[in-house]
Amino acid sequence: MSVAKGLEGIVALTSQISSIIDGVLTYRGFNIDELTEKANFEETAYLLWKGHLPNREELAQLKKELSQEAPVPEAVLAQLKAYPRDAHPMAALRTAVSALGLYDDNPEDKTVEGNYKKAVSLTAKMPTIVAALYRIGKGLEPVAPHPEYDFAQNFVYMLHGEEPSPVAVEAIDKALILHADHELNASTFAARVTTATLTDLYSAVTAAISALKGPLHGGANEQVMRTLEEIGSVERAPEVIEQRLANKEKIMGFGHRVYKDGDPRAKHLREMSRQLGEQTGDTKWYEMSIKIDEIVQAEKGLKPNVDFYSASTYYYLGIPLNLFTPIFAISRISGWTAHILEQYGDNRLIRPRADYVGPTNQKYIPIDER
Numbered sequence: 001m002s003v004a005k006g007l008e009g010i011v012a013l014t015s016q017i018s019s020i021i022d023g024v025l026t027y028r029g030f031n032i033d034e035l036t037e038k039a040n041f042e043e044t045a046y047l048l049w050k051g052h053l054p055n056r057e058e059l060a061q062l063k064k065e066l067s068q069e070a071p072v073p074e075a076v077l078a079q080l081k082a083y084p085r086d087a088h089p090m091a092a093l094r095t096a097v098s099a100l101g102l103y104d105d106n107p108e109d110k111t112v113e114g115n116y117k118k119a120v121s122l123t124a125k126m127p128t129i130v131a132a133l134y135r136i137g138k139g140l141e142p143v144a145p146h147p148e149y150d151f152a153q154n155f156v157y158m159l160h161g162e163e164p165s166p167v168a169v170e171a172i173d174k175a176l177i178l179h180a181d182h183e184l185n186a187s188t189f190a191a192r193v194t195t196a197t198l199t200d201l202y203s204a205v206t207a208a209i210s211a212l213k214g215p216l217h218g219g220a221n222e223q224v225m226r227t228l229e230e231i232g233s234v235e236r237a238p239e240v241i242e243q244r245l246a247n248k249e250k251i252m253g254f255g256h257r258v259y260k261d262g263d264p265r266a267k268h269l270r271e272m273s274r275q276l277g278e279q280t281g282d283t284k285w286y287e288m289s290i291k292i293d294e295i296v297q298a299e300k301g302l303k304p305n306v307d308f309y310s311a312s313t314y315y316y317l318g319i320p321l322n323l324f325t326p327i328f329a330i331s332r333i334s335g336w337t338a339h340i341l342e343q344y345g346d347n348r349l350i351r352p353r354a355d356y357v358g359p360t361n362q363k364y365i366p367i368d369e370r
């Protein structure tokens, strides 16, 4: 049996949701560069779920549903308050999404309409949960979702409990578009493998969040910011990064399984980081990121991935480090659920083989003789 470690290069299924061809990322055939410039997150999520951009009526309907579904059940809110204060928000989010399945009247409804409803409902609740976790962690009361606010606006509002700045809303909205889907990344694959057993949507999303949390995947954005903080100044960047590379340590936010010539999302986040650095009058984090980018490219030939410049972008927006990956999840749930719907629509159990390399012909030894 030949093994492709990490399933590198293996084409596991067909999909109509997103593509990475010659380094270009598209959602349903639309280049993400154009979507990032012209669309908003709600349109993007609709596009991923339904396969076409919404007209005015369809978008208004989706916004209405997202708004209606944004509040989380009181019982789940009470659970969030009972979680250990030092729990990581990604772990808490995973547990909360799993708990939400218990409060769905019909969690096993796997009709197309039923699953679409669940996808919208869960997507709507993600920002509410993440903002609530943040506020509870600070000893503050969660802020209820604003019925009139758009998705990104509502998230920023619920975090801080005040009218959000248009700059922050625009930046978050763009970041959400950029993170919404990415072909068969590890968390989406986890969602599809889980779905393929014909379990429920909550179970599949819980599996996806669990996979996204890891530092080789979505968890890298938080680690990037920790690296920037540890380095502390542009001047120290060469010494620290070169030392880490010499120690064969990975520099978080660099490298990618699919993109070898660069991640097309990184340039948007780099520009956002630059602009926010200028606007806040604190260009250090952006400059340090640029310096690290130069060194890692020169020394290792590795380019930044989506997680690298999102770190300084979120930092400039005053978002705490442990919410970086939850924000990724707030966006990626649109892609996960689109893939879950697609998987239910044309399902086959996903069950590859392992090449057994362990011992053979073992003989049972009675316990007293071992």
Ligand SMILES: CC(=O)SCCNC(=O)CCNC(=O)[C@H](O)C(C)(C)COP(=O)(O)OP(=O)(O)OC[C@H]1O[C@@H](n2cnc3c(N)ncnc32)[C@H](O)[C@@H]1OP(=O)(O)O
Binding pocket: 006, 215, 216, 217, 218, 220, 249, 250, 251, 252, 253, 254, 255, 256, 257, 258, 300, 302, 305, 306, 307
């Ligand atoms: C949203 C996302 O999930 S984007 C990815 C986010 N993850 C990160 O940023 C974590 C850092 N990056 C990595 O760990 C990897 O580049 C991954 C996981 C993204 C891709 O991994 P793979 O395709 O399996 O590449 P792999 O880990 O085998 O690396 C190949 C070689 O490049 C090196 N390398 C890869 N990434 C890095 C890095 N960030 N820093 C230093 N060296 C690296 C590896 O050490 C390895 O070197 P070797 O051949 O001398 O052993």
Ligand SMILES: O=C([O-])CC(=O)C(=O)O
Binding pocket: 181, 182, 184, 185, 186, 217, 256, 257, 258, 305, 306
């Ligand atoms: O595709 C991947 O392997 C990881 C990634 O960039 C993403 O999930 O956005």
